[in-house]
Amino acid sequence: QTPAADDSLYRAWGEKAGIQAVMQDFVVRLQADARMAPFFKDTNRDHLATQLTEQLCQQAGGPCVYKGVPMKEAHEGMAIGRRDFNALVEVLQQSMAAKGIPFAAQNAMLARLAPMHRDIINKP
Numbered sequence: 587q588t589p590a591a592d593d594s595l596y597r598a599w600g601e602k603a604g605i606q607a608v609m610q611d612f613v614v615r616l617q618a619d620a621r622m623a624p625f626f627k628d629t630n631r632d633h634l635a636t637q638l639t640e641q642l643c644q645q646a647g648g649p650c651v652y653k654g655v656p657m658k659e660a661h662e663g664m665a666i667g668r669r670d671f672n673a674l675v676e677v678l679q680q681s682m683a684a685k686g687i688p689f690a691a692q693n694a695m696l697a698r699l700a701p702m703h704r705d706i707i708n709k710p
């Protein structure tokens with residue numbers, strides 16, 4: 587993954603606090619969404635929100651370094667299909683909208699995350 591060119595996306599998201607607010611909302615929605623709940627039933631919400639915040643902060647060009655489990659390893663053995671990936675993106679869109687992330691900044695973040703599907707989708 588190429589590093590972000592600058593921190594404009596990070597600032598558009600409201601820096602670390604803005605990203606964190608979206609991720610805290612997101613993990614609650616993941617466990618409430620009928621399609622996602624089975625994957626996240628044993629998940630510690632605070633841990634996941636923290637890891638996601640670091641990762642999205644880095645992707646947005648912010649002063650963060652994601653030090654969690656690499657994406658391929660983190661999602662191994664979960665049988666994640668394209669449909670599951672798309673459903674997670676839908677839930678993320680709900681959170682971004684709920685927290686008032688500008689539409690262009692929503693799409694720019696999705697564009698940074700989309701290539702990760704290669705490491706995350708592991709079932710046909």
Ligand code: HEM
Nearest residue numbers: 625626628629630637638654655660666670671674699702
């Ligand atoms: C671009 C999309 C995605 C990103 C950026 C992402 C990111 C992450 C991150 C950062 C972690 C934490 C790893 C750690 O603990 O160090 C994680 C864990 C996890 N992810 Fe994803 N993920 C994505 C897609 C998905 C999808 C599509 C699913 C399933 C439908 C999924 C299910 C999970 C589960 C169940 C965990 C383990 C949570 C736990 O119990 O600790 N992820 N993911």
